[in-house]
């Protein structure tokens with residue numbers, strides 16, 4: 001039996017994201033990564049505010065609370081708040097470097113979805129990331145690809161593929177449709193019951209569908 005008590009021989013996964021909110025596809029990735037990569041531990045790492053420039057994220061405390069609700073029951077999973085606590089932009093390379101220092105000798109795995117993998121060469125110090133961790137990629141249908149699955153090989157960098165069935169689920173769709181009287185019930189089923197209660201009780205995403213102002217051409 002290998003000795004897994006110390007860091008040597010340990011296998012640690014890092015799964016970062018906005019998790020705004022955590023949904024069933026995140027949960028599927030976590031479960032498959034734990035099993036397929038034989039991880040001793042999987043760190044769920046919610047990103048800080050600076051990471052996502054396109055829109056303001058839900059409060060970090062609320063995203064952390066939802067991550068705890070979404071993943072708490074999975075053995076080996078830990079919600080790691082270091083990127084939220086770090087001042088300034090939070091980079092994956094810094095997280096992997098810090099974890100390596102804490103657990104020297106452990107093998108590190110970085111879990112990402114296809115959209116992130118296809119943009120990987122734009123990541124801060126991406127070559128260093130490949131030295132620090134094995135990237136494990138879950139394919140997902142891309143909206144701008146007409147819903148087709150992208151070719152993960154076109155990135156031209158080493159990776160392993162996670163055996164997750166393609167899931168056309170995104171946090172954007174959950175946020176935008178949560179309060180919609182017609183589409184709401186279907187997207188509310190894409191998060192765990194505890195996360196669904198949290199979103200409704202805190203009235204998150206109430207303005208995500210956009211302001212109900214008339215279109216200038218079709219008032």
Ligand code: ATP
Nearest residue numbers: 017018019025112113116138140167169170171172
């Ligand atoms: P948003 O719609 O707000 O961009 P998202 O659904 O992509 O959010 P994130 O929190 O940004 O969720 O994703 C965290 C990680 O999970 C990323 O690596 C992302 O690629 C991956 N991921 C999210 N949804 C899926 C999915 N349906 N299939 C595979 N990977 C996914």
